[in-house]
Amino acid sequence: MNGLSRYRRVLRYIDGLEKDNPKKNRKDMKALHKKLKFTGYKLRTLETARVVALVLLYSSITSAVVSIVPGFEAFSANILKFSSLIGSTIFLIVIGITSKLMALYMIDLHLISSHMISIYKK
Numbered sequence: 205m206n207g208l209s210r211y212r213r214v215l216r217y218i219d220g221l222e223k224d225n226p227k228k229n230r231k232d233m234k235a236l237h238k239k240l241k242f243t244g245y246k247l248r249t250l251e252t253a254r255v256v257a258l259v260l261l262y263s264s265i266t267s268a269v270v271s272i273v274p275g276f277e278a279f280s281a282n283i284l285k286f287s288s289l290i291g292s293t294i295f296l297i298v299i300g301i302t303s304k305l306m307a308l309y310m311i312d313l314h315l316i317s318s319h320m321i322s323i324y325k326k
Contacts, residue, residue: 212244214240214313214317215240215241217317218240218317218320218321218324221320221321221324222324224324232323233320236316236319236320239312240313243312243316244313247309247310250302250306251306253302254298254299254302257295257298257299257302258295258299261295261299
């Protein structure tokens with residue numbers, strides 16, 4: 205699963221270009237490589253935050269439904285306490301904000317990788 209993320213795929217492609225053309229503008233490439241890694245780190249962090257918010261939102265909804273089923277009262281009570289503390293609205297806001305920020309960082313990732321690819325292809 206490590207190679208399936210968008211950041212890893214771009215990084216693997218750039219590394220392949222670097223092996224083919226090792227003498228290209230090293231100073232600019234190092235700066236762009238740092239930007240690429242920073243953007244990838246931010247993107248992974250936002251993806252993780254969004255997944256956590258989605259899981260908590262899902263658990264708050266399902267715990268409300270499952271609380272009707274006998275035998276799940278103790279389990280659903282704990283989830284309901286936690287999710288009611290924060291609230292579904294907050295989870296939806298977090299999901300919306302992280303989705304927007306992920307889109308912005310994806311644009312940055314594409315721009316940086318396009319710039320790096322254009323340097324290697326010259």
